[in-house]
Structure formats: C-alpha cells, structure tokens
Amino acid sequence: MKHPFSRFFGLGEKEEEQVDMETPSRNEEIKKIAISDIVPNRYQPRTVFNENKIAELAQTIHTHGIIQPIVVREYDHGKFEIIAGERRFRAMQKLGWETAPAIVKDFNDTETASVALIENLQREGLTPIEEALAYGKLLELHQLTQEALAQRLGIGQSTVANKLRLLKLPQEVQEAILQKQITERHARSLIPLKDSEKQVKLLAEIIEKNWNVKQTEERVVKLLSSLDKKPKPKRKAFSKDMRIALNTIRQSLTMVSDNGINLDSEEEEFEEYYQFTIKIPKKKS
Known part of the structure; x- marks a missing residue:
C-alpha cells in the first residue's frame, strides 16, 4: 500500500x-x-x-x-x-x-x-477551519488549482471549495467553529447573508438559543426574504425640459473645469425641486 x-x-x-x-x-x-x-x-x-x-x-x-x-x-x-x-x-x-x-x-x-x-x-x-487553512496553504505552496489539490489528496473538489468558503466568514464565526460552539454546517448556513454584521449578529443568536442547523437555515431564509421585500426608493421621472436643463448645467460646469477653474459642485434632489450647489474658491492675491 x-x-x-x-x-x-x-x-x-x-x-x-x-x-x-x-x-x-x-x-x-x-x-x-x-x-x-x-x-x-x-x-x-x-x-x-x-x-x-x-x-x-x-x-x-x-x-x-x-x-x-x-x-x-x-x-x-x-x-x-x-x-x-x-x-x-x-x-x-x-x-x-x-x-x-x-x-x-x-x-x-x-x-x-x-x-x-x-x-x-x-x-x-x-477543525473545519484548520482544514481550510491547511488546504489554502497547500494551494499557495504548490501553485495548484482546487481541482488538482483535491485529486492529489484523494478527495472531492467540492470538499476543498466548501472548506475554503469558511475562510471568507468573519473572524468571530471562524473562532466559534474553532471553539466548537457551532458546526461547519451552521457556519455554511450563514454564507448567503454576505453581510458580515448580519452574520455575526445571527451567530450570537445561534449560540444563545442553541439552534440546530435546520433552525439556523430557516432563520437565514427569513432574513433574506425580508431584505428582498424592502421597498426600493422610487426615482421620479423627469420631464424632457428638466432633463435638458440638468444636462446643460452639467455641461457648463464641465466646461468651466476644463478651462482650469477649480470648483466644487454638488447635486441634490428634493421632493419639489433639484438643487445645484457650486463653490468656486477665491484666488489669493
């Protein structure tokens, strides 16, 4: 053998x-x-x-x-x-x-x-984190692809990929895996949230309420669903005359800047009007 x-x-x-x-x-x-x-x-x-x-x-x-x-x-x-x-x-x-x-x-x-x-x-x-770090180090040392590393170790490429994904989680989550406060499956359930603050907040809930993996996954689905339902701010449609006016002002500001005059401009949209604030610094004599 x-x-x-x-x-x-x-x-x-x-x-x-x-x-x-x-x-x-x-x-x-x-x-x-x-x-x-x-x-x-x-x-x-x-x-x-x-x-x-x-x-x-x-x-x-x-x-x-x-x-x-x-x-x-x-x-x-x-x-x-x-x-x-x-x-x-x-x-x-x-x-x-x-x-x-x-x-x-x-x-x-x-x-x-x-x-x-x-x-x-x-x-x-x-621990899964130690495995992930080991895979990452071997990839770096031997300049291998995940697939090549998996073949050499005699494991599936998905195993390597799933372990390496854990390293993208916040340090608090990785530490919880190391200390065996949560399992690898708990941690992988957090990945779809993407936002590190949300992941850390949910980690605290998992530990405090002693959730199993299924409960964690259900909580993640609810959080993602609530994010999708958040109303996006609607942008008011501008009339043709308004668009012409805005473009004319922007072009004028560009021409001024192109002529070597430093200016600071800011655009703000309000309920009833659109506002340009233009600041031109005075030259010191």
Missing part, C-alpha cells in the same frame, strides 16, 4: 521510502534529542490541542513507552523543528522527559510545511 504522501508528491517507490515519516530507513537512526532543543512546527495546521487528550497520551506513553519516534529537522543553531508528532512531543513535555526519540530528516521549508499539513489532514481531529 502506498504511503498517503506519495500520491500528493507523485513519488515512486524508492522516493516513497524517504517520505515514510515515522519508519526509519536503512540509512537513518533514531536519535535522543534534548526536549529543550525541539520547537513546534511553524506550519502546524492544528491550532487547538485538547489538553485532556494530551494527558491521556502522556499516561499511555508513561505505561508503554514511545511506540513511534517523532520526526524533526535541524534548522537553526542546533535547534530541531518538529515535522510530525507534536502531540507526542507535548505528552513527553508533560511527563517531564529530558530527551525525545526522534528521526532527523533533511527537509527544506516547502517539504516541511507540506508534510506537516498533509500528515495532519490524513488524521482526524482537525
């Missing part, structure tokens, strides 16, 4: 061995690296770590030891950046370990970012 990364990078079997993150190849060894010399991955898509889950993992490691080493790269003055295994690293920190078993890979920034993103996307637990 091919490694999930090989489909993304288009690797052959020989190259695939080098990308198999947590199984050391014949040329690699598992090293003991000081915990204090290890730093998190800058491209880590996971922004929310469940502390209870980390504590459970720490207990498992304490009882059974580390089954798989973490994967790192050396990148700055003896420091090592995590490529894969940040949850295990955090668990080892919680246990107070001084060193961590690690495989050291020779990866550049793009490879490090891509592997970290894909490795997390292949696992469960990312």
Whole structure:
C-alpha cells in the first residue's frame, strides 16, 4: 500500500521510502534529542490541542513507552523543528522527559510545511477551519488549482471549495467553529447573508438559543426574504425640459473645469425641486 504522501508528491517507490515519516530507513537512526532543543512546527495546521487528550497520551506513553519516534529537522543553531508528532512531543513535555526519540530528516521549508499539513489532514481531529487553512496553504505552496489539490489528496473538489468558503466568514464565526460552539454546517448556513454584521449578529443568536442547523437555515431564509421585500426608493421621472436643463448645467460646469477653474459642485434632489450647489474658491492675491 502506498504511503498517503506519495500520491500528493507523485513519488515512486524508492522516493516513497524517504517520505515514510515515522519508519526509519536503512540509512537513518533514531536519535535522543534534548526536549529543550525541539520547537513546534511553524506550519502546524492544528491550532487547538485538547489538553485532556494530551494527558491521556502522556499516561499511555508513561505505561508503554514511545511506540513511534517523532520526526524533526535541524534548522537553526542546533535547534530541531518538529515535522510530525507534536502531540507526542507535548505528552513527553508533560511527563517531564529530558530527551525525545526522534528521526532527523533533511527537509527544506516547502517539504516541511507540506508534510506537516498533509500528515495532519490524513488524521482526524482537525477543525473545519484548520482544514481550510491547511488546504489554502497547500494551494499557495504548490501553485495548484482546487481541482488538482483535491485529486492529489484523494478527495472531492467540492470538499476543498466548501472548506475554503469558511475562510471568507468573519473572524468571530471562524473562532466559534474553532471553539466548537457551532458546526461547519451552521457556519455554511450563514454564507448567503454576505453581510458580515448580519452574520455575526445571527451567530450570537445561534449560540444563545442553541439552534440546530435546520433552525439556523430557516432563520437565514427569513432574513433574506425580508431584505428582498424592502421597498426600493422610487426615482421620479423627469420631464424632457428638466432633463435638458440638468444636462446643460452639467455641461457648463464641465466646461468651466476644463478651462482650469477649480470648483466644487454638488447635486441634490428634493421632493419639489433639484438643487445645484457650486463653490468656486477665491484666488489669493
């Protein structure tokens, strides 16, 4: 069975061995690296770590030891950046370990970012916003279309598109998804409103009243319906003589401006008349 990364990078079997993150190849060894010399991955898509889950993992490691080493790269003055295994690293920190078993890979920034993103996307637990950010970063790193990215990840193009739409929602809505106050379907229901103020206002209602997705969708339909019913201001039809007069004044103002005279003009329409206000600044002597 091919490694999930090989489909993304288009690797052959020989190259695939080098990308198999947590199984050391014949040329690699598992090293003991000081915990204090290890730093998190800058491209880590996971922004929310469940502390209870980390504590459970720490207990498992304490009882059974580390089954798989973490994967790192050396990148700055003896420091090592995590490529894969940040949850295990955090668990080892919680246990107070001084060193961590690690495989050291020779990866550049793009490879490090891509592997970290894909490795997390292949696992469960990312929030929809974290997934969307990961898709966006991969599109940027590899200059791919949404369709090409979907093919490489083995998912539908609509999945990528729907996730990326979430990033157009206000920050308050995105944060609510991250904190699991609302679901992805709640958030997608807000998209048709378009206006960010209305979306944030409705978000507060959803949380306060604990609405399900169907109730949210019904509320959005009502809001859109009320917007469509708002009467649009009617513009009075001008007589032919009025149109000639207005056009003549506008042309005259244009001619004055074209002759190098600075003027400030404003048009206002009232119930009974049309008003031009013209200001010509005096030249200082």
